Amino acid sequence: MPTTLLAFLGACLLVAAAPGPSTVLIIKESLHSRRAGFLTVLGNETGVFVWGVVAACGLTALLAASQLAYDVMRVVGAVVLLVFGVRTLWNARKGQGGEALGPAVRERSAWASYRGGLLLNLANPKAAVFALSFLPQFVPSGAPHLPAMVGLAALWAVFEVGYYGLYVWFVGRMKAVLARAGVRRRLEQVSGGVLVLLGVRLAVEG
Template identity: 65%
Template sequence: MHQTLLPFLGACLLIAASPGPSTVLIIRRSLAGRRHGMATVLGNETGVFVWGLVAAFGLTALLTASRLAYDAMRVAGAVVLVAFGVQALRAARRLKTADGERAGGEREDGAEAAPAGGDAAAAGPLRRSYRAGLALNLANPKAAVFALSFLPQFVPAGAPQLPSMVALAALWAVFETGYYACYVWGVDRMRRLVDRAAVRRRLEQVSGCVLVALGIRMALEG
């Protein structure tokens, strides 16, 4: 087993480094604070582990065998992506409105506007960020099919497949948790820049457009 760990972790690094919907969502939720970012990471990695378990038991083979099941899940995943994108675009619009109101108040009374930093209260409870990460991962049929094709390649010859794949799935989730924690830390370190209203609004707009585009692409692809 130890002979497969280094290649497996290298593959996990390449997978995590490839930008995708999870990366966009984690960065966006991190704008509300480090705890929300980490809650999103934990939700996403719970989904990774779940798909690993499903693949270990061979259940994701149903998605590859049934076109109807795969298409249904693909459409559901597209809806989830678009919904998250719309939420980000609405957040950008609210920030623009709030920024305009602060600017108007400053012109009237000369008071300095408060910074538009990441508002954890507006992001809701931490479980909302956790559910967002979990839902985004579980709604992606590509994640299921990928787990089915990815994990068996690293099961050592002669090793029991089920416990080996479960162990690899757990290691995959733990590794990605550490990797994405660096994203959360990076956003937190750039707090002064991110807390500027114009920057925060632009980040919300970009993440919203990216999520909507990814959702449309998932819905249209064969």
């Protein structure tokens, strides 16, 4: 059991370290504040847990088996990525920042950060199919399948909260450099461009 757990955590580390849309969004939101970045992490990991539970119930098998269902999810995911990317590029062009926002706007933005992380993860069909293929490999022999997979999904989400929390912390430590208007605008442009490219790639892939 300890060996299986260590192998699972090692696999979680490899999964988290692979760059993807969630990583880009977390870094982008962390440019505004640690709070926004961490809430994006929590939203993303809520999505990870949801897909884990769905995989445990066997529902993601339908997505993996149905080309139509997968294509619908793929198009929705591509649209979400493109919307995030275009919005980021637009904000960078207009030079919008979060420093002068009032309390009500900051609160709404906090919810938007959490919602953004959650939506981006749930709209990714690859996350669903990956959860289906990833989690069952680490269910101990003889263990009840459903509780074991739900537990692994929870552990996966908690692990990634800690991992991506380091990204948020690092961006916060670099605040003095990243807070400069020109640097922030450039990073926003890069983040938006990457999200748009990922959206286009997801839309055109077979």
